[in-house]
Amino acid sequence: MSRLAVVGVGATGGALLAGLHALGATEPLRLIDPDRVERSNLPRQPWFEAADIGRPKAEVMAERLSHGYRGQVEPAVARLSEENCDQLLDEVALVFDGTDNWPVREAIQAWAARHQKAWIYMSVLGLSGMTALFRPGEGPCLYCLFGATIQQGPHCFEAGVLGPVAAAVAGEALDLYQRWGSGALEGFELRLIDGAGGRTEVIRGRDRGCTHFVSLR
Amino acid sequence: MSLSDELIDQYSRQILLPEVDYQGQERLLQAQVEVAGPEPWRSWLARYLRAAGVAVRELTGPTDQLTVEGGGRRWQRALTPGPAALTALGYLGAAVLLDLAQGEGAQG
Numbered sequence: 001m002s003r004l005a006v007v008g009v010g011a012t013g014g015a016l017l018a019g020l021h022a023l024g025a026t027e028p029l030r031l032i033d034p035d036r037v038e039r040s041n042l043p044r045q046p047w048f049e050a051a052d053i054g055r056p057k058a059e060v061m062a063e064r065l066s067h068g069y070r071g072q073v074e075p076a077v078a079r080l081s082e083e084n085c086d087q088l089l090d091e092v093a094l095v096f097d098g099t100d101n102w103p104v105r106e107a108i109q110a111w112a113a114r115h116q117k118a119w120i121y122m123s124v125l126g127l128s129g130m131t132a133l134f135r136p137g138e139g140p141c142l143y144c145l146f147g148a149t150i151q152q153g154p155h156c157f158e159a160g161v162l163g164p165v166a167a168a169v170a171g172e173a174l175d176l177y178q179r180w181g182s183g184a185l186e187g188f189e190l191r192l193i194d195g196a197g198g199r200t201e202v203i204r205g206r207d208r209g210c211t212h213f214v215s216l217r
Numbered sequence: 218m219s220l221s222d223e224l225i226d227q228y229s230r231q232i233l234l235p236e237v238d239y240q241g242q243e244r245l246l247q248a249q250v251e252v253a254g255p256e257p258w259r260s261w262l263a264r265y266l267r268a269a270g271v272a273v274r275e276l277t278g279p280t281d282q283l284t285v286e287g288g289g290r291r292w293q294r295a296l297t298p299g300p301a302a303l304t305a306l307g308y309l310g311a312a313v314l315l316d317l318a319q320g321e322g323a324q325g
C-alpha cells in the first residue's frame with residue numbers, strides 16, 4: 001500500500017484524515033505538523049477537544065486515528081522545509097498539502113518534481129476553498145496557476161474561516177485522490193469550493209507545457 | 218448575552234467572517250438543532266456544528282441523506298458513497314451555520 005503524507009493537520013488536513021478514516025482507507029499515513037492545538041482551532045478542527053490544547057496536533061491526531069484506522073500512522077512534530085523534506089517524505093507516494101503556507105507548499109512542489117510524485121493542494125479562506133492534484137511533467141504546476149512570485153495571501157490568522165467549508169475541500173481532495181489512484185483522473189482539474197452557494201465548480205486546464213521544472217525532467 | 222474573552226478567542230475565526238460576526242456568533246451559541254443521518258457522517262456533522270457553538274441532538278434517520286432541523290427550519294443534503302459524502306457534509310454544515318448566524322428572518 002502506498003504511503004501518504006498529510007502536511008498540516010489543521011482544518012483541511014484534519015478533515016482529510018477524518019475522511020480517510022470514515023472511508024475505511026488502509027494506506028500508511030505520515031502526519032507532519034509542528035503546531036500545537038490552540039483554543040481558536042476548536043471550531044474548525046472538531047477532532048480536537050479542549051483537553052488537547054497545548055499538545056502537538058500531529059500526535060493528538062495520530063492518537064485519534066489509532067481508534068479504528070486500518071493502516072499504520074506515524075506522527076512527525078516538525079515543520080516541513082526544503083532542507084528536511086527528503087527525509088520527512090521518505091517512502092511517501094503522494095502528499096496532501098493542508099498547510100495554507102506558501103513556503104511549505106513550494107517545498108512540497110519541489111520535492112514532487114525531484115521525485116516525480118503527485119501532490120494535492122488544498123486551501124480554504126472565508127467561505128471558499130480550492131483543491132487540485134498536481135503531477136510533475138503533466139499539466140500545470142502551482143506557479144503556472146498562481147504566478148511564479150507567489151505572495152503570501154490573506155491567512156486564516158487574520159481572515160475568518162468556516163470549519164465545514166474545509167470538510168468540503170477535503171472531500172473534493174479525496175475524490176481527486178481516489179480517481180487518480182484508479183487511473184480515472186484525466187487531465188488537470190482545479191476544483192473551486194463555494195461554501196456559500198453549496199457547490200463545486202471544476203475548471204479544466206489544457207496542458208500548455210509547464211516550464212518551471214523543465215530542468216528536472 | 219455577551220461573550221467572554223475566552224469565547225471570543227475560541228470563536229475568533231468565525232467572528233471575523235462578515236457573514237457571521239459577533240451577533241451571528243451569539244445566535245449560534247443560542248441555537249439548537251437535531252441532526253439525522255447515517256454514521257459516521259452524522260457524528261462528524263454534529264461535531265462541526267457543536268464546535269461552532271450550536272447545541273446538537275443526534276437522531277437516527279434516513280441512510281441516504283443528512284438532515285438538520287431547528288428553529289423552525291430544515292436543511293438536507295443527499296449522501297452518495299465515497300468522498301462525496303464528506304463534501305456534502307461540509308456544504309450542509311456551512312449552510313446551517315450561515316443561516317443560523319444570520320437569524321430568523323434571513324434568506325437561506
Ligand SMILES: [Zn+2]
Binds near residue numbers: 141142144210212213
Ligand atoms: Zn509551471
